[in-house]
Amino acid sequence: MKCLADDYMTRQELCEYLSIGSTTSMDLIHYRVVEAFVIGRRWLISKKSVDELLRKLPDGMSLNNLVAQAKQDGQRPRFMRVGGRNHE
Template sequence: MYHKLKQNDKNIYKLILIKIVWRWGFVYECIPEVMTFKECQNILKVGKNTLLDLIHTEQIQAFKIGNRWKIPKRSIIEFIQYR
């Protein structure tokens, strides 16, 4: 079924899979090593301003490439575990 989906549908399918894995406490293997800002928002279920606040207060480590934020997976895992 997965190979018959359009690209946008594949991305949605991956996000659903990540949420299922996350919710059931499985290993964080389905999450990419470095996430985009939007992927991080979806995983944490927070808005743009909240995520920016977390980054600027250094609760979540992130870096910029050009004008785009990139967030390492380990940063999100640490934030969730120690929150």
């Protein structure tokens, strides 16, 4: 039986894996650059979507530039939890 840890990583693991800060990791999640979902207070990020992002990232483009481009393109942000639910 597969475990969640095989397919998903936490925000802290994402930060360490990509050498980014917590603000950038939340931007990647909120602007739907990576696939993620929340269980309780913990975000879980798809390892597959992170690897795909790294493969498709143009040479010389930083993750911060990618987030800025997602914002500029009008990509709808994912809303934070309100009243114990994750609203979209």
